[in-house]
Amino acid sequence: xxxxxxxxxxxxxxxxxxxxxxxxxxxxxxxxxxxxxxxxxxxxxxxxxxxxxxxxxxxxxxxxxxxxxxxxxxxxxxxxxxxxxxxxxxxxxxxxxxxxxxxxxxxxxxxx
Amino acid sequence: xxxxxxxxxxxxxxxxxxxxxxxxxxxxxxxxxxxxxxxxxxxxxxxxxxxxxxxxxxxxxxxxxxxxxxxxxxxxxxxxxxxxxxxxxxxxxxxxxxxxxxxxxxxxxxxxxxxx
Numbered sequence: 001x002x003x004x005x006x007x008x009x010x011x012x013x014x015x016x017x018x019x020x021x022x023x024x025x026x027x028x029x030x031x032x033x034x035x036x037x038x039x040x041x042x043x044x045x046x047x048x049x050x051x052x053x054x055x056x057x058x059x060x061x062x063x064x065x066x067x068x069x070x071x072x073x074x075x076x077x078x079x080x081x082x083x084x085x086x087x088x089x090x091x092x093x094x095x096x097x098x099x100x101x102x103x104x105x106x107x108x109x110x111x112x
Numbered sequence: 113x114x115x116x117x118x119x120x121x122x123x124x125x126x127x128x129x130x131x132x133x134x135x136x137x138x139x140x141x142x143x144x145x146x147x148x149x150x151x152x153x154x155x156x157x158x159x160x161x162x163x164x165x166x167x168x169x170x171x172x173x174x175x176x177x178x179x180x181x182x183x184x185x186x187x188x189x190x191x192x193x194x195x196x197x198x199x200x201x202x203x204x205x206x207x208x209x210x211x212x213x214x215x216x217x218x219x220x221x222x223x224x225x226x227x228x
Contacts, residue, residue, distance in 0.1 A: 034217065043118075043205045043222040044156070088156070090217065098144050098209050100217055104155040 002027045002093050006103035013110055019076040021087050021106050026070070029094030033065055033072045036088040038105065044088055048074065079110040114140050116208050118220025125196055125227055133191045133223045135206030141186035142208035146217070147179070150203045162189050196227040 003026040013019045021035075032051055036044035048063040050056045050072065056063045062075040072091075076083055086105040093101065115138040125131050135145060147159045160176075162168040162183035170176045180192040189208075193200055205222040 036219075041203075041224075043219040046216055046218065049216055099146070099158065099161055102156050 002030075002091075002101050004089055004091050004101045004103040006087075006089050006106045008104060008106060010107040010109050013079050013108070015079060015081060015110055015112050017079050017110075019079045019083065019108055019110065021074040021076075021089075021108065022071060023073065023089030023091075023103055024071045025089075025091045025101075027091070027093040028067075028070060030067075030070075030091045031094060032092035032100075033063070034090040034092075034100065035061075035063060035072075035074045036090060037083075038086045038088055040085075047087075076108075079108075081110050081112055084108055084110050114208070114216060114218040116142075116206065116218045116220040118206050118223060120223060121221060122224045123226070125225070127197055127227055128195055130192055130194045131196055131225060133193075133204055133206070133225075135189045135191070135208070135220050137187045137208045137218075140208075142189070143186065144209040145183055145189040146207040146209075147181060147189075147191050148205045148207065150205060152203075156205070159191075193225065196225070198227045201225055201227045 005024045035048045037047050038044040050063040050065045060077045064073045086107050088105045089103040090100040117136045119134050145162050148156045159174045160168045160170045162181050164183050164186050168181035183189040206220040207217050
């Protein structure tokens, strides 16, 4: 069973701080990794995708992938109250299936 | 960027009726589309995967005769909830996978279904 694990939170950080969200996955052969943001009552929105080990930066967001340790993380710098949402980690496993496996999400609260 | 349009955004129907939800990829060809259901404060639950021109693959526990999926073209997939009941009330979201090496999974805006 391919699993993607996330701490459900909530993770509470003050405005301006760095929020660190973590995700671990069970399939060592996984190839593609995605972070989504989902506001309450809305559908998920893609923030970042990462395919290679290391860091990938996009604005205030940095995704970090470590395939050896089977984890992927998302850092949000200068957190804003508008970043308060549930963050979903998704992993596309190895093999021919294109079905991504989603974690249950981490709730982030950025307080002023 | 990849855009997926989903309609309607909200629908209220009477118990026993059928509801059709449309999912369109607007600026790319979606070889594969996914249909999810999400109950309040719960995670996404994959219902089925559809590939253009072939029958959908349903996840275990999802009734294929109740949730009819059609993916007749590379830009359109539909989900029909037949003989809806109040327990079918949920947030239904489609997602499309594009073509090419750097594919991503783009979600539609979701459909809030309420069966009364």
